[in-house]
Amino acid sequence: MQLHLSYTYSKTLSDADEVGNAQTLRTSPTTLDPDNLGRDYALSAYDQRHTLTVNGVYTMPWDRMLNQAVTKAILGGWSLSGIYAYGSGLPFNINTGFNGH
Helix, strand or coil, X not given: CEEEEEEEECCCEECCCXXXXXXXXXXXXXXXXXXXXXXXXXXXXXXXXXXXEEEEEEECHHHHHCCCHHHXXXXXXXXXXXXXXXXXXXXXXXXCCCCCC
16 A cells, blocks of 8 residues: 655745736736736735645555466556545636736
8 A cells, every 4th residue: 555645835926927818818917016026926826825736546455366377457556546635715716807907
């Protein structure tokens, strides 16, 4: 049996970022004041504070009991695996409308 646990604590700050059509339309993110980007410096749209990931693999116990080549070829080597991921908040917000006026 193998088990892996991963935890990440992070904080993302930005002065201008956008989630949405900016990447596909190749336009720059909108800011409140282009001459003073510090006014927009805050949590990024991509901020996801806590991320927990757990994954594991369990090899079936009957594998070591198989002696014949045919049964070992059919029933041997089977395992169960799974992945669980949790993140606080959303990595992005689908409603990214921004009115800079």
